[in-house]
Amino acid sequence: MTLRTAAQPRIAIVGGGIGGLATAVFLHREGLPCTVYEQAPQLAEVGAGLVISPNAARQLRRLGVMETLRERAVQLDTGWEFRRWEDGTVLSSENLTDACERLYGEQTYTAHRADVLNAIKAQVPPESVALGHKCVGLDTGANPRLHFADGRTVEADVVIGADGIHSVVRGALFAATPATYSGICAFRALVPAAKAPEFALRPAQTLWIGPDHHLVHYPVSAGELVNLVAFAPAGDYTVESWTATATVEEFLAEFDGWDRRLVHLIRAAGTPGRWALLDRAPLPRWSEGGITLLGDAAHPMFPFFAQGAAQALEDAAVLARCIATGLDDLAGALKRYEELRIPRTTRLQTVSHGRSHINHLPDGPEQRERDAAFAEHDPLVANAWIYNYDPDVALEGGVTAQR
Numbered sequence: 229m230t231l232r233t234a235a236q237p238r239i240a241i242v243g244g245g246i247g248g249l250a251t252a253v254f255l256h257r258e259g260l261p262c263t264v265y266e267q268a269p270q271l272a273e274v275g276a277g278l279v280i281s282p283n284a285a286r287q288l289r290r291l292g293v294m295e296t297l298r299e300r301a302v303q304l305d306t307g308w309e310f311r312r313w314e315d316g317t318v319l320s321s322e323n324l325t326d327a328c329e330r331l332y333g334e335q336t337y338t339a340h341r342a343d344v345l346n347a348i349k350a351q352v353p354p355e356s357v358a359l360g361h362k363c364v365g366l367d368t369g370a371n372p373r374l375h376f377a378d379g380r381t382v383e384a385d386v387v388i389g390a391d392g393i394h395s396v397v398r399g400a401l402f403a404a405t406p407a408t409y410s411g412i413c414a415f416r417a418l419v420p421a422a423k424a425p426e427f428a429l430r431p432a433q434t435l436w437i438g439p440d441h442h443l444v445h446y447p448v449s450a451g452e453l454v455n456l457v458a459f460a461p462a463g464d465y466t467v468e469s470w471t472a473t474a475t476v477e478e479f480l481a482e483f484d485g486w487d488r489r490l491v492h493l494i495r496a497a498g499t500p501g502r503w504a505l506l507d508r509a510p511l512p513r514w515s516e517g518g519i520t521l522l523g524d525a526a527h528p529m530f531p532f533f534a535q536g537a538a539q540a541l542e543d544a545a546v547l548a549r550c551i552a553t554g555l556d557d558l559a560g561a562l563k564r565y566e567e568l569r570i571p572r573t574t575r576l577q578t579v580s581h582g583r584s585h586i587n588h589l590p591d592g593p594e595q596r597e598r599d600a601a602f603a604e605h606d607p608l609v610a611n612a613w614i615y616n617y618d619p620d621v622a623l624e625g626g627v628t629a630q631r
């Protein structure tokens with residue numbers, strides 16, 4: 229199917245998060261105007277911190293925002309620092325300062341999601357963002373038409389669903405399939421540095437692992453805050469929302485008996501957020517005609533490899549280039565995009581899913597074997613396939629191409 233072949237097709241991006249805005253910047257750099265339709269009255273990122281791994285930093289540098297972002301981001305000296313749950317014994321630790329630049333040509337950072345969003349937003353022409361547009365439906369076909377809650381409609385040649393895990397665009401493309409209950413929930417919070425214990429202020433990504441639980445912390449916002457996220461059995465909790473909350477007592481109860489230093493950190497967090505991790509199988513395809521998906525709308529994954537935002541940035545870079553070089557066959561361009569991206573994101577969905585088992589082993593022979601393996605395992609080398617990925621090389625040579 230060949231769609232409209234104007235030099236400047238009408239491109240609509242649904243969702244003004246990190247992936248949607250990054251796509252807009254990459255498209256504008258290809259000389260292709262687009263409009264981002266965001267349901268909120270202003271562009272603001274919910275959530276807390278994220279890890280900017282080298283593959284994400286590579287794309288942020290291409291977007292022209294890395295130097296600005298460095299003013300608020302924290303460059304990590306230490307990563308993959310695994311600690312034992314009951315006493316904080318270090319099981320493994322990686323020196324990132326020298327290794328990341330040598331292995332990947334980029335460093336690893338942590339940042340508040342809002343700082344990342346604001347840096348990207350500054351590169352998007354203001355007239356390219358339509359706020360207060362809540363997408364409630366999509367007519368598929370040769371001329372896709374978006375429907376908004378206030379009755380407005382928009383027709384486009386290309387529709388990009390960057391509207392997150394509850395994507396309206398994905399729902400219009402594919403038969404709705406219920407998410408699978410994972411049995412895991414997450415707590416998240418931001419702790420002011422002035423209230424945080426000293427051990428949490430280091431420029432380090434630290435993971436405390438124990439039976440059925442693990443907890444991660446690292447500094448963000450130029451060291452002014454500590455991002456805290458923890459995973460625990462969900463019980464009957466199934467709410468999947470960034471705005472749902474828990475109590476400090478509920479959070480503490482999940483980590484009763486853990487290293488006492490963590491009690492101080494959790495108590496300093498204030499009211500934590502809480503959401504259930506629901507499991508979704510990888511999609512075999514993302515596109516139909518002139519409509520495609522990006523980021524969590526396409527490939528929601530467990531956060532255990534901290535690759536959600538990074539993969540949305542990679543999607544954006546590949547998609548923009550595919551459209552720019554495929555204006556004579558936009559449907560074919562979107563098909564090429566998904567063919568380049570699906571094998572990689574599916575692999576990441578799979579390994580992220582399996583990580584929960586490794587992190588949450590009960591004490592015993594399997595746990596001791598895991599801990600011993602940590603001392604010999606080099607995640608910087610083992611994960612080179614994640615961090616060395618370069619969309620430019622992939623576009624030239626295929627999905628496994630590295631920088």
